[in-house]
Amino acid sequence: MPSLRLQHLRARHVGPIELNIDAGECVCIHGASGSGKTLLLRAIADLDAHAGDAYLDDQRCSQLQAPDWRRSVALVAAESHWWGERVGEHFEGEINASWLQQLGLPEAAIDWQLSRCSTGERQRLALLRTLMQNPGALLLDEPTGNLDQATTYRVEQLLAEYRRQRQAAVLWVSHDSGQIERVAQRRFLLRDGRLAEEERGLRCT
Amino acid sequence: MHVINLSPLDLAIAALLILALAGLSLRLRLGVERQLLTSAARSTIQLLLIGLVLKVLFDNVHLAWVALMAGVMILVAGREVMVRQKRRFIGWWGFGVGTLSMFISSFTVTVMALLLVIGTSPWYAPQYAIPLLGMILGNTMNGISLGLDRLTQDAAQKRPIIESRLALGQSWQQSISDSRREAIRVGLIPIINAMSAAGIVSLPGMMTGQILAGTPPVEAVKYQILVMFLIAGGTGFGTVVAVGLAARRLFDERQRLRLDRLSQPGK
Numbered sequence: 183m184p185s186l187r188l189q190h191l192r193a194r195h196v197g198p199i200e201l202n203i204d205a206g207e208c209v210c211i212h213g214a215s216g217s218g219k220t221l222l223l224r225a226i227a228d229l230d231a232h233a234g235d236a237y238l239d240d241q242r243c244s245q246l247q248a249p250d251w252r253r254s255v256a257l258v259a260a261e262s263h264w265w266g267e268r269v270g271e272h273f274e275g276e277i278n279a280s281w282l283q284q285l286g287l288p289e290a291a292i293d294w295q296l297s298r299c300s301t302g303e304r305q306r307l308a309l310l311r312t313l314m315q316n317p318g319a320l321l322l323d324e325p326t327g328n329l330d331q332a333t334t335y336r337v338e339q340l341l342a343e344y345r346r347q348r349q350a351a352v353l354w355v356s357h358d359s360g361q362i363e364r365v366a367q368r369r370f371l372l373r374d375g376r377l378a379e380e381e382r383g384l385r386c387t
Numbered sequence: 388m389h390v391i392n393l394s395p396l397d398l399a400i401a402a403l404l405i406l407a408l409a410g411l412s413l414r415l416r417l418g419v420e421r422q423l424l425t426s427a428a429r430s431t432i433q434l435l436l437i438g439l440v441l442k443v444l445f446d447n448v449h450l451a452w453v454a455l456m457a458g459v460m461i462l463v464a465g466r467e468v469m470v471r472q473k474r475r476f477i478g479w480w481g482f483g484v485g486t487l488s489m490f491i492s493s494f495t496v497t498v499m500a501l502l503l504v505i506g507t508s509p510w511y512a513p514q515y516a517i518p519l520l521g522m523i524l525g526n527t528m529n530g531i532s533l534g535l536d537r538l539t540q541d542a543a544q545k546r547p548i549i550e551s552r553l554a555l556g557q558s559w560q561q562s563i564s565d566s567r568r569e570a571i572r573v574g575l576i577p578i579i580n581a582m583s584a585a586g587i588v589s590l591p592g593m594m595t596g597q598i599l600a601g602t603p604p605v606e607a608v609k610y611q612i613l614v615m616f617l618i619a620g621g622t623g624f625g626t627v628v629a630v631g632l633a634a635r636r637l638f639d640e641r642q643r644l645r646l647d648r649l650s651q652p653g654k
Contacts, residue, residue: 227554228641248642253556263551265565308551315556 183239184318186226186255186351190234193225194218196375198234203319203351208342210354210362213372219355220260222372223321226353227257238318238351256317260324262308269294272311281310284340286333301328306337313344319351320344326361338365390600402427444513453511457494457520464489464528471532474539474649476636481650484632485531492625493524496617504613522593522614523621526578530622531629534574538630539649541566542637549644559638567634574626578619585615 183205190198196218203209213219225232228243228251236243236255243251266272270292279289285306296304305328312320325341326334342365345352356362362369370377405427409420444452465486475481497520501510510516542549545566552562585591586608593614597607639645 229550229553229643231639231641231643244641249553249556249558252554256556257554259547259551259554261547263548265548265552312555 183349184254184351185239186319186353187237188226188234189237191222191225191232191236192234193221193230193232196222196225196372197232199377201370201377203353205349205351206345207367208345208352208354208365210356210366210369211372211377212356212359212362212369217372218375219372220323223257223323223353223355226321227252227255229257253315254317255319255321256312256315257321258309258312258323258325260327262304264296264304264308267295267297268292269296269299269307272307273314275314277310277314281313281340285310285336302330302333305329306333309337309341313340316348317350318348320353322352322354324355324357326356326358334361341365441513441517444517448509448511448513450509450511453513453516456513456517460517460520460524461486461490461493464524468528468532468535472536472539473652474536474543476539476633476648477650480636480648484629484636485528485535488531488625488629488632489524489527491628492621492623493520493527496523496621496624500613500617518593519614519617523617526618527621527625529577530574530626533577534570534626534630535633537573538566538570538633539637541569542644543646543649546644546646553642553644559634559642559644562644563634563637567630570630571626574630575623578622582615582619585611591615 185205185207186201186203188199188201190200192198199222201209211219211222221230224230226236228236228248238251238254241254243255246254264272270277273292277292282289282291287303287306291303291307294303299307305325309325320341322341326337329337338361341352344350354365356365369380371380405423409423412418412420412423440456444456465482468485468489469475469482472481476484497516498510500519501507501512501516505515507515542563549562549566553559581589581591591611591614594607594611597610598604602610636648637645
C-alpha cells in the first residue's frame with residue numbers, strides 16, 4: 183500500500199513543498215502555466231536536480247537506484263514520445279487487452295505504426311505503457327489533454343480502477359475544474375512555488 | 388633508386404598555380420584570394436618548420452624527444468576535436484573526452500604496430516613512430532569529432548524521447564543507446580569509405596609519396612594496407628571510447644539527462 187510523501191522538495195522556483203498522498207488517494211494540482219507544475223512532477227520523478235526528498239512508503243528516492251525509483255513513481259508526461267516504429271516495441275511485455283478496450287483501442291493497436299497514430303491515441307497508449315509497469319505512484323501531467331469528452335471519461339475511469347486495485351498514490355495535474363471535481367480527493371493550487379489546499383469538491387469513488 | 392631533389396625554383400613554379408588561382412578569385416570576385424594566399428603561406432611555413440623539427444628529431448633519437456613530439460601532436464589534435472564541436476562539454480571535459488580517447492586508441496595502436504608489426508629498433512625510431520602516429524591521429528581525430536558532434540546534437544534534439552525512456556525506468560545506457568550507436572556509426576563511415584575506395588578511386592597519399600620517393604610499388608602498397616588497418620583500428624576504438632565517455636557524461640549520478648553540461652551552439 184504505497185503512499186507518496188514529499189519532504190522539503192525544492193526545484194528551481196518551486197518549493198519547499200510538503201505533501202502526503204495516501205495509498206489509493208488522488209490529489210490534483212492546478213495553477214497558471216509557468217507556475218512549475220511540470221517542474222514539480224519532474225523533480226518527484228527525479229528527472230531534474232532538486233533539494234529535499236521524496237518517499238514511497240519508507241523508501242527514500244535518493245537511496246534507490248534512479249531507474250527503480252522511476253519505475254515505482256512513474257511520470258506520464260503531457261506529450262508522449264516514442265523511439266521505435268511500432269507501438270509494441272515500447273512495451274516490455276503484453277498489453278492488458280481489457281485496458282486497451284476500456285480506452286477505446288482495439289487489440290491490434292499493439293502492431294500500429296506510431297507515425298499513423300493520432301495524438302490522442304498516442305496519449306492513451308503512453309498511459310498504458312506506464313501502467314503496464316505497475317507503478318505504486320503515478321504522476322500524471324494532463325493525461326487527458328488531447329482527448330475528447332467521452333475518451334476523457336474512459337481514461338478517468340481506468341485510472342480510478344487502477345488506483346483502487348493497486349492502492350496507488352496519484353498526483354494529477356489538470357486544468358479542467360470539472361475533471362478535478364470528478365477525480366480528486368484533495369486539490370491544491372500551485373502559486374509562487376507553494377501549494378495551497380483548496381476547498382474540497384465532490385468526492386470521487 | 389634515388390629521389391630527385393626539388394629545388395626552391397621547382398616549388399616556385401608550383402606556387403604560380405596558387406597565385407593564378409588567387410588572381411582568378413580577384414577577377415571573379417570570389418573573395419577567397421586572401422584566405423587562399425594565407426593558407427598557402429601557412430602550410431609552407433608549418434611544413435618547413437616540421438621538416439626542421441623532424442630533422443633534429445631524427446638526428447637525436449631519444450625516447451624523451453619522441454614522447455614530447457607525440458604529446459604536442461595529441462594536444463593539438465585534442466584541441467582540434469574540441470573546436471569542431473557545435474555543442475561541447477563545458478570545462479575540462481570538452482578537451483578531455485577527445486584527447487583521452489585519442490591517447491588511448493592512437494597511442495596503443497601505434498605502439499602495437501611499432502613493436503609487433505614493423506619491429507623497428509629502437510621501437511620508438513622517430514622515422515616510423517612520428518609519421519605513423521600522425522596518420523593514425525589525424526584520422527582518429529576526424530572519427531572522434533564526427534562521433535561526438537553527432538552524439539551531443541542528437542541528445543539535444545531527442546531530449547524528450549530520452550527523458551521519456553528514463554521516466555519509464557530505463558537505465559541511461561538504454562535511454563541513449565540509439566544515439567550512441569548512430570554516433571559511432573557516423574564516426575566510422577569515413578574510414579570505411581576510404582578503405583573501399585582505396586586504390587580504385589584514390590591512390591592514398593602515403594603510398595603515392597613512397598612511390599614518388601622511389602619505393603617499389605608493392606612495398607608501398609603493403610605499407611599502405613598496414614596503415615589503413617591501423618587507422619581503422621585507431622579510429623574505431625577511439626570513437627567507441629569517446630562516444631562512450633561522452634554518453635556517460637551526459638547523465639549524472641542519478642541518471643538524469645544533463646544537457647546543461649554542454650555549451651550552447653555558437654558560443
